[in-house]
Structure formats: C-alpha cells, structure tokens
Amino acid sequence: MKALESEHISSTHARQPSRLRRVVVPVVALAALLAVWELACDTGLVPAFMLPSPLSVARSLFADLSLIAQHSLTTLVEAAYGLVIGVLVGFVFALLMDRFETFYLAFEPLMTVSQTIPTIAIAPLLVLWFGYGLAPKVVLIVLTTFFPVTVSLVSGFRSVDPDMVDLMRTMGASRLQIFRYVKLPAAAEQLFSGLRISATYAIVGAVIAEWLGGTSGLGVYMTRVRKSFSYDKMFASILVISGLSLALMRLVDLLEHVTMPWKRAERSKNHD
C-alpha cells in the first residue's frame, strides 16, 4: 500500500513541467503583458493621467528611490514589530486553546468573528486611541497576523496521531515532552503556511495603518503622491509593497528550509 502510494506520487511528479518551463513560461507571460501595457500607453490608447506606462513607473521609482527607501524602512520596522508580537500572541492563544478545552470553546468563535472586522474600519479608531506613532500600526498588524498563526498551530496540534501520544506515554513522557517531541514538530509545517499569510498581512496592515494616519511610511508616501496625482509614483510604491511582501514570504520559506531539514529529504525522495 505504502509503496503503491509513493509510486503514484513519483509518477505524477514525472508529468509535472520541467524546472526551466516553470521559470520561462511565467516570465514570458509577464514580459508580454508589460509590452502590451507600454504599447497601449505610448500609442495614446490609454491617456497617461489614467494609467502610467511601465517605463514611467520604473523611472519614477528610480527618481524617488532614496525617499521610497526611507518610507519603506518605516513600514518594514512596523511590520517586523507587529509580526513578531503577532506571532507570539498567536502562539500563546494556540497553546491555551490546545491545553484548555474551555478556553478553545470560549474564544474560537470570538476570534473568528474578530477577523471579519475590516481593518480599514478599526485603523482610524486605533489612531484615535494610540496617536500617529508606531503603536497604532503595530497593534493593527498584531490584530491581523496573530490569527493565521493561531489557526494553523491549533490545527497542527490536533493533527497529532493519538497513537503517537499513547506511545510516548508508555515511554513515561511528561506533557511537556509530548509537546516538544510530538506536537510542536507536527504543527511546524502548518505553522509555516500560517506564517506566510501573516507575513503578507503584516506589510499590507502597516500600509493601511499609515494611509489612515501617520508621518512616515509607504502608506503616507502613497497618500502624498495621490494628492499630487503622481500615479506613476503610486504604482512605484505598489511595486515596492509587493516586493517587500514577497521578500518577507521568502524569508519565511528560508526559515522553514533551515528548521525542517527532514522535509527536504522527503521532497527530494519524491523527485527521484
């Protein structure tokens, strides 16, 4: 049965596109899209004040690079604080929910509902409560990033095979040892998927919070260029935001790669 399954997996892998194709095809598609866009702008098909051309976006990005870098730094610092605190809060919640059923029953629905509140609506409130500085941004990011971490950890903890826990008990393992050797590693993979979502939320959350009140950061920069109708600069900042989010996601991937060496072995086996 096991052998059959792994054969099945490797045969589907064999039918997957080659690495080269996986890189070339999307790059070509993107280049084509940009070319069409540039052409549409250059020929006057779309007026420049409605949609800046890719080249003008690139030009304004380089022209404003040092300013954008300054604002990016503010956004990154906020995102980092928010993400770290958010992950810690998410961890504590997940531990409590896993350990105490009553806590889970009490807070699981409340937490889910809390995630349906639009961030754009609470951001002004946070500005009212915490001012224009770092605090309201960090709080907003914590509110949006802790949830994916908690959800992924709780489901990871629950994915543990009860037979494995029984086996640990026959070895005389304590609750802490069961957590350390079985539950936490079992949840690691799902934790990283949650963390990847949280990482993107962190940047976007910071930008939204800045947009609604602040003195520095990409959100602030965007409100300023919007007021001067410099949509090329607006697009440039969107590019930077995407870049930062992707970079943060890559960082999470890297962390996963380093902390879960056994996953690499499993993957390379499937690629045989």
Add this chain to the structure above:
Amino acid sequence: MSMGAEQALAAEGLTLSWDGQTLVTRDVSLEVAAGQVVCLVGKSGCGKTTILHALAGLTTPVAGRVLLHGKDVTGKPGSVSYMLQKDLLLPHLTIMDNACLPLVIAGRSKEEARAQAAPLFARFGLEGTERSWPSQLSGGMRQRAAFMRTYLMGNDVVLLDEPFSALDAITRGEMRSWYCQMSHELGLASVVITHDVDEAVLMADRIYVLVGAPAAGVPTTVGTVVTPERPAAGDFSLTEEYLVAKRAVLAALDR
C-alpha cells in the same frame, strides 16, 4: 488461577470497558514468560487492542489487575514496551534520535543515549541508517527501527499490536522469524496481537483465542488456549503439528 513466579507479565480477570457501561471483555486472564511469545487472536472488533492498552497501563480496567514480575502495575503506563502496526517514527528525528527517544525521555543525555544505541544498529539490520530520516527508509527498515526504539525502552515485556501487517508478504515473513529469534536471544516476553492465524501458529508459544462481540453486547472472553507443538528442526509450517494447531485455532474462532 495460579501465577508462577517465572511469569514476566500476567493479566488476572481483566474486565474492560470503553465508556464504563458497555463491557468489552470479561474476566480475561493471560500470562507470558521471559523468552516467550504469546499471540492474541480474535475477530476484528473483539477488543484485542483494548486488552493491550490495559496491559500497557493506558486504560484502567473495571475489574482485574496486571502484574509485572508479580508487581501490580494496573493502570500505570511506562513499565512495559508497546509497539503498533504503524511504525510511529517521528519524521523530524533521524533514525538514531528516534531510537534514542525512550532514553532521552527517561532523562539520559543525548550523547549517552546515542552511545547506548549505536552498537544495536548492526543487530537490527540498520547499519548506515543512523543519520537518515524515517521517510528515506523502506517499510521493513522503518519497522525494524521501531523495534529498536521499543527495545531501548528497556523493558523485558513487549506488547505488539499487529506489528507486521503493514508490510508486504515477503518482508513480513522475514521480519517475523527475525523477531522471534531476536526476542528469544534477548529474553523478551512478547504479547502479539494478530488477525492472521498462520502468523499466530508460526510465532506463538501459546495462542489465546478471543471470542465475543462487544458491539453486539457479548463481552469478549478467552475461548481456548492453543499451545502449538513445535518440532525441534525442519520447516514447521509443513508439519502435521502445524495443521493441528491451526485447526484448533480456527475451530475456536468459529464457535
């Protein structure tokens, strides 16, 4: 029922329940001595695994007790080793660290545990896999690694819940004879659950045939105890004694 002092593990009148109301077993008694293998055979759903859980101390019986070398260990996990059909190796630990797990849990240092486990790799046919991940090993090797971990739990009584049934037929046969030889050499007392009558007759010094249907309100009891007469030499599975034992088990199951 008299209990000889030489018995490594004995269950006396185990009455078990899943929920405190429906009885799974009634008055089940069994015993196993050092170096012996006993098999529990019964139809699925008769509560074999529940009995093993009770022997392992993972469930507390409604009545009866479990004696380990004459000492009452009822409801106390940690004094007998337990192994399942699934190898339950932790995917994030190397084979070495998986094997060392019981030692580390017992408070030994990692170095100390590794030093104790290292010489066993040859005996368990696992040389060169020390630094491999479980996912890199075949099913049979993973199962041997699980045996090694079970052995390093350091108990002389081993409970096995269908330990070979996840393996292919050839590997299963090899593992079975390997286990019997090794457990005899090490003087382990083994209680093995199996649904395979041939496997039970091949392995066991004594077979407890369990009869009952707890789900239908008939608690499981020990129907018959079959003791296969094993000739000193030759292929046991081709002998008349083998068939006699197999017939006795099958007859008891059908009753």
